[in-house]
Amino acid sequence: MLALLRRKARSPIIQAAVVIIILVFIFWLPQMGGDGGPGTVATVNDEAVSSREFQRRYEETLAQYRDQLGGVIPSELLEALGLRQQVLNQMIQEKLLLQSARTTGLPVTGGEVQEVIHSMGEFTEQGYFSLERYRQTLAAARLSTQEFEAGIRNELLRRKIVEHLIGFAQVSEAEVRERFHRDHDEVRIAYLALAAADFRAGLTPSDEEIAAHYHDHGDRYRTEPRVRLEYVLFSAESELAEITDEEIAVYYQQNSERYNIPxxxxxxxxxxxxxxxxxxxxxxxxxxxxxxxxxxxxxxxxxxxxxxxxxxxxxxxxxxxxxxxxxxxxxxxxxxxxxxxxxxxxxxxxxxxxxxxxxxxxxxxxARSISLAEARQEIIRELQKNRGRQQAFSRAGEVYESILTQGSLARGAEATGATLRSTDFFARVEPPAELRNHPEAVAAAFDLNQGELSSIVNTRAGYAIIFVQEREEPQIPPMNEVRRQVESDLRDLQAEAAARRAAEEMLAALREGADLNQLAATAGRPVRQSPWFSRVTAATLDLPAPVSRAGLGLSAENPVPDTVPAADGNFYVLKWREGRPGSEELFARWAGPIRDELLRAKEEAVIETWINYLARQGQIVYTRGAFPE
The missing domain is CATH 3.10.50.40 (Chitinase A; domain 3)
Known part of the structure; x- marks a missing residue:
C-alpha cells in the first residue's frame, strides 16, 4: 500500500487521470451505494469500511494473485497470506491517511478539481471539454456530479498528504557514500576448507548410537510407494513404414517455412x-x-x-x-x-x-534456405515417426477393445497376439529398464489404485496399457532392513561434527595469533586466495555464499570471523588479507541510483510511521464476523 501511495504521489494522476478516475469512481462509488453499503467490516474513527467495497477490493487482489500463479491459488497459500486481513488493513490505512489530510487543512480548490475533469478525454469533443458529454457519461454510470467530484477531491487530497509527508524524507551525501562503500568496497581473503568426507574414515558408531538415530529419524527411511504391473507397449519405432520420394517432396513443400531460415x-x-x-x-x-x-x-x-x-x-x-x-x-x-x-x-x-x-x-x-536434399533424412525420420505413431495407436485401440471385451488385460492381449509384460515391485524413481523410455506410463501407474486398468497412455516412445496388480504404500521398514543406511547417515553426521570442531579449533588459534599457512600445513590442507570482490560482485565468484558473506564482514581491525561458515559439507577457515574502497568512477555511476533507493525507502518509512501513529491515536473497531465467506 505504501508503494502504491508513493507512486500515486508522483504518477501522472493529474495529467492522465482517465484510468484512475474511471476505475475508482465509475465502478467504486456506485457499488458503495453512497451509504457504506448493507454492512461494514470495520469503522475507522466512526467512518465505515463497507462490506461491499471490502469484497470488491478482496476479489481484485485475489484476481491479481490468480494471474501471477496461472489461475490457481492453493487454499493453504491464501491462509498463509492472510489475504482478507491484508486487504482490510490496507483499506484502514487509506482511510487514516485521508482523514489526516482533511484535519491537516491541506487545500483542494475547485479549480484543481475542474482541471482534472477538463483533462479527461472521455469528457472532450473535438479537443475541448464538453459539459453535456460530462453529464451524460456520469448519468450513464449512475453517478451524480457531486459524488464524482467528491471522489476526485479525495484523490487529490490523498496525493497532497503523501507529497507533504514524503517532503520530510531527505538523503545526505554522507548516507549515499556510506551505502556505496558498503556495497562496492572490495576485499580479498585467504581461506581453507575442511571437508566432512575427510573425517569419515575410522568413525564406528556404536549399536546404541545407531538405534537412537533410527528412533529419532525413522521418517527419513520411509519407503517410496511401489507397484507391480502387467502392461502392453506399442512402440512407434517398431511400426516403421517405407516413405516414398513423393511423400518427402509434399512434406517439404507443406513445411517450407521450416526450411527458410531468416x-x-x-x-x-x-x-x-x-x-x-x-x-x-x-x-x-x-x-x-x-x-x-x-x-x-x-x-x-x-x-x-x-x-x-x-x-x-x-x-x-x-x-x-x-x-x-x-x-x-x-x-x-x-x-x-x-x-x-x-x-x-x-x-x-x-x-x-x-x-x-x-x-x-x-x-x-x-538468411538461407535448407534444400530438399539437406532436409531429406530429417523429413524421412519425421514421416516415419508420424506413421509409426498412427499405426501404434491403431494397434493399441484394437488391443484395448479386446481387453474390455475379454474382461482382463491378460486375456485381451492373448486374444490379439499382443505381448504381455509384467514387473516385480518397483518405485517411481527406479522403473524397470523396458519402461524407462515410457516415463508417462510410469507416472500413470502411480496414479492408479490396486486392481485398476489405465486408459491408452500416450508416451514419448509410443503408447501403453497398464494394469496395477499390487501396490505397496510407504512405510518405515524395520531397523535391521535399513541398518546399513542408518549407520552411514550417522557417520556422515559425526564426520560433519568432527570437521566443524577442527575448523573451530583453527579459528580459535587464528584469534590467538596463529598463522593460517602453518595451520593449513599441519592439517594438510591448501590455502586459497580469493579474487577481489564486493557485495555486488560476490555472486560471480566460485565461492560459497556463506564464505563470501563472512569475508565481506572482515577488515584489518577484525581479520577473522566469529563463526565458521559452512556449505555443502565443507567448513571454512578464513582470514582477511586486504581491502580497497570502491573507485570514484564507480561512485559517479552509482550515486544517483543509490540516492533514489535510499530516498524511496525513507519516503515509505515516513508514510508508514505516520499511519502507525494515526492508528495508535485513532479508534479502529472491527465488526465481529463481518468478513464475507
Whole structure:
C-alpha cells in the first residue's frame, strides 16, 4: 500500500487521470451505494469500511494473485497470506491517511478539481471539454456530479498528504557514500576448507548410537510407494513404414517455412534500468547515464568492460551479449536498432519497459534456405515417426477393445497376439529398464489404485496399457532392513561434527595469533586466495555464499570471523588479507541510483510511521464476523 501511495504521489494522476478516475469512481462509488453499503467490516474513527467495497477490493487482489500463479491459488497459500486481513488493513490505512489530510487543512480548490475533469478525454469533443458529454457519461454510470467530484477531491487530497509527508524524507551525501562503500568496497581473503568426507574414515558408531538415530529419524527411511504391473507397449519405432520420394517432396513443400531460415543478428547491450513508474526526473537521469555510456563506447572504450562496469542486466558478465535473434524474437526497440546497424556499429540509446539500452551489433547470420536434399533424412525420420505413431495407436485401440471385451488385460492381449509384460515391485524413481523410455506410463501407474486398468497412455516412445496388480504404500521398514543406511547417515553426521570442531579449533588459534599457512600445513590442507570482490560482485565468484558473506564482514581491525561458515559439507577457515574502497568512477555511476533507493525507502518509512501513529491515536473497531465467506 505504501508503494502504491508513493507512486500515486508522483504518477501522472493529474495529467492522465482517465484510468484512475474511471476505475475508482465509475465502478467504486456506485457499488458503495453512497451509504457504506448493507454492512461494514470495520469503522475507522466512526467512518465505515463497507462490506461491499471490502469484497470488491478482496476479489481484485485475489484476481491479481490468480494471474501471477496461472489461475490457481492453493487454499493453504491464501491462509498463509492472510489475504482478507491484508486487504482490510490496507483499506484502514487509506482511510487514516485521508482523514489526516482533511484535519491537516491541506487545500483542494475547485479549480484543481475542474482541471482534472477538463483533462479527461472521455469528457472532450473535438479537443475541448464538453459539459453535456460530462453529464451524460456520469448519468450513464449512475453517478451524480457531486459524488464524482467528491471522489476526485479525495484523490487529490490523498496525493497532497503523501507529497507533504514524503517532503520530510531527505538523503545526505554522507548516507549515499556510506551505502556505496558498503556495497562496492572490495576485499580479498585467504581461506581453507575442511571437508566432512575427510573425517569419515575410522568413525564406528556404536549399536546404541545407531538405534537412537533410527528412533529419532525413522521418517527419513520411509519407503517410496511401489507397484507391480502387467502392461502392453506399442512402440512407434517398431511400426516403421517405407516413405516414398513423393511423400518427402509434399512434406517439404507443406513445411517450407521450416526450411527458410531468416536473417539473424547477434547484439550486445548495456542496460540502465528504469520503469514507467519512476518520476520524470529519475527517468531523465537514467537516460543521461545511458547516453554517457554511449559516448564512452564511441570514444573507443571496450564495450565488454563498459558492460561489466555499468550494465544492470544479467548479461553484463558476458559483456552484454544477447545472442542471435531474428525478427519478432526480441523487444521491438532493440530489434529495430540491431537490424538497422552494421557489424561493430553502435546505435542510439533506446528505451524499453526495462530501461535504457546502449546497443552494438556483433554479428550477422544471413538468411538461407535448407534444400530438399539437406532436409531429406530429417523429413524421412519425421514421416516415419508420424506413421509409426498412427499405426501404434491403431494397434493399441484394437488391443484395448479386446481387453474390455475379454474382461482382463491378460486375456485381451492373448486374444490379439499382443505381448504381455509384467514387473516385480518397483518405485517411481527406479522403473524397470523396458519402461524407462515410457516415463508417462510410469507416472500413470502411480496414479492408479490396486486392481485398476489405465486408459491408452500416450508416451514419448509410443503408447501403453497398464494394469496395477499390487501396490505397496510407504512405510518405515524395520531397523535391521535399513541398518546399513542408518549407520552411514550417522557417520556422515559425526564426520560433519568432527570437521566443524577442527575448523573451530583453527579459528580459535587464528584469534590467538596463529598463522593460517602453518595451520593449513599441519592439517594438510591448501590455502586459497580469493579474487577481489564486493557485495555486488560476490555472486560471480566460485565461492560459497556463506564464505563470501563472512569475508565481506572482515577488515584489518577484525581479520577473522566469529563463526565458521559452512556449505555443502565443507567448513571454512578464513582470514582477511586486504581491502580497497570502491573507485570514484564507480561512485559517479552509482550515486544517483543509490540516492533514489535510499530516498524511496525513507519516503515509505515516513508514510508508514505516520499511519502507525494515526492508528495508535485513532479508534479502529472491527465488526465481529463481518468478513464475507
Amino acid at each position: 536473417e539473424q543478428r547477434r547484439a550486445s547491450h548495456i542496460l540502465i534500468r528504469s520503469s514507467a513508474e519512476d518520476p520524470a526526473e529519475v527517468r531523465a537521469e537514467r537516460r543521461s547515464q545511458a547516453e554517457q555510456v554511449l559516448r564512452l563506447a564511441r570514444e573507443g572504450r571496450d564495450f565488454r568492460e563498459l558492460a561489466l562496469l555499468y550494465s544492470e542486466d544479467a548479461s553484463a558478465e558476458d559483456g552484454g551479449d544477447l545472442g542471435f535473434f531474428g525478427r519478432g524474437e526480441m523487444l521491438e526497440p532493440i530489434e529495430e536498432t540491431a537490424f538497422a546497424l552494421e557489424v561493430g556499429q553502435l546505435g542510439e540509446v533506446v528505451e524499453t519497459r526495462f530501461g535504457f539500452h546502449v546497443i552494438r551489433l556483433e554479428e550477422v547470420a544471413p
